[in-house]
Amino acid sequence: MSFHLILFLAFGAVCVGGAVNLLAQRHPINSALSLIAVMAALAGEYLLLGAEFVAAVQVIVYAGAVMVLFVFVIMLLNAGEEEETKGSHVAFLLGVPGVLTGSVLTAWVMVRHSGTEAVAIGALPGHPTDIAQLLFHDFLLPFEVTSVLILIAIMGAVVLASKPEATARKVD
């Protein structure tokens, strides 16, 4: 058992545990904290795959900025324990076959491609210079389009989250 595999299993165990804990917890703040654990462990997986820049961005943007937003909203709205309700029929009709199909597919992938070549540590150096070359040269148009998307998202968030009376007064 190589050191790489041990690291993969350790980070993978944190991922799996966090994802299951997210489903098991009834309080949203516990779910949010387990999601942060999943994201931090995923950053470790990215490092194992040689994507060091993606790992850094994962920690800064996902585990940092996005989850701070989530925790902030949970505390702002004072979200309490989830109420126990009868599960919807759609959830059972779609969920159970979905889980079965997903597990069969993953098992098929595991059996079919168990002999694929392994991914070595640092096989692909995801150096920021190479990524920047790709991002600002080959993918320049999508990059600019995403900046427009972010601008629209900011304006939408401000408009949606502002108090209704404040906007109504402006109309008058």
Added chain:
Amino acid sequence: MVPLSYYLVLSGFLFACGVIGFLIKRNIITIFMSIELMLNGVNLSFVAFAAHWHALAGQVFVFFVMVVAAAEAAVGLAIIIAVYRTRETLNVDQVNLLKL
């Protein structure tokens, strides 16, 4: 050395957990977090395939997914605040204005 399929199985598991959470959770914020979990699962398979095929474009795609996820989180949470203001609840069962 870890085979590619291990990463894909982990990615699929994370995505499946996200789908299950989306379907069984009743709190609108937790449902939103399940969507983030699904996006993370997809990101892992992007990076794994990028490493497998020696194509750096896969990692650039992860950045685009992250940007869209961040924008989606900002707008979605604003919508959640607006829903809470009008309905005074975070339970999706009680947000049923469009239900027949």
